[in-house]
Amino acid sequence: METADSFFTIKTSSEIEIKIKGSKFFGRARECESVEDAEKIIADFRKKYYDATHNCFAYRVGIGKEMKFRYSDDGEPSGTAGRPIYDQIEGKSLTSLIVIVTRYFGGVKLGTGGLTHAYSDAAARAIDAAGVVEKYxxxxxxxxxxxxxxxxxxxxxxxxxxxxxxxxxxxxxxxxxxxxxxxxxxxxxxxxxxxxxxxxxxxxx
The missing domain is CATH 3.30.70.240 (Alpha-Beta Plaits)
Structure with missing residues (x-):
């Protein structure tokens, strides 16, 4: 449980890939200490993976009253990408991290339920691959x-x-x-x- 001077975050950076009906989803988790760090990572990813169909993300930094977060569907139907990614972060009580899920469309639409599951699964796997650690x-x-x-x-x-x-x-x-x-x-x-x-x-x- 988070205390006044401890928090849980990821141990290291990670990258995973899942394929669903032709679409490729790359889930990547990175540490970040501030909103500025997170926004820079987002900008770098958008530049690096400019050819992706979507670069959806969620991040959370700080603890207690200083906690800040943001998530984005990046063009996917509202509520099908950013929020499911954020729910994985929140559900594991993590902070000081960003999870970005990059999608390359494979020609078959997944529907809102399929998208929500895909982004949630990619985020969960990225976090699991990164591991969780308590920091002080x-x-x-x-x-x-x-x-x-x-x-x-x-x-x-x-x-x-x-x-x-x-x-x-x-x-x-x-x-x-x-x-x-x-x-x-x-x-x-x-x-x-x-x-x-x-x-x-x-x-x-």
Whole structure:
């Protein structure tokens, strides 16, 4: 389940192909972090697959109140392409991705029901091929301490799953670590208690 600092998205890019009554449907999933990223991917795909009959898509970015999405039938009958693609994204509670289904018409009309099924299936297969992973929103925190507290602090940082991204060992020890947003306050409190207040945090951390 999505929390304040975690979300589910695809592991990697993917491409699948299905054929229905002569028409070819290529489903492709890509990661994207913003509306701008998604729109650029759409523009690139339209340029690359300019000869396609349709390039239908759906994307969703952000989490919570910041979530944004868009989908398009790109000339297919209303509601038969973009929405079915988006329903696959929404149904799996995913974000930070775009799924584009490119169709090359094969001469036989599929009808609205057939189109809806085709686009939904292509999107589902593209997502399955890409895989799903949980990711976390992280933040960095900087601190300074005496050498005598370093081993203790390092152990606590490790327990919280934080990653050291900067370190400086001069007259005192300075560390900048990165960890899940929801754990920042807990880590800070734990470090203060464990060092009896000797550890100090840099401004803004």
């Amino acid at each position: 929103i992280t933040e960095s925190i900087s601190m300074k301490m005496q050498f005598s507290d370093y081993n203790l602090v390092e152990r606590i940082i490790h327990q919280f799953g934080a990653k050291v991204i900067e370190s400086d060992f001069s007259d005192i020890v300075r560390l900048t670590v990165e960890l899940r947003l929801s754990l920042i306050d807990k880590l800070r409190e734990n470090l203060v208690d464990s060092t009896s207040g000797r550890i100090k945090f840099e401004q803004g951390s």
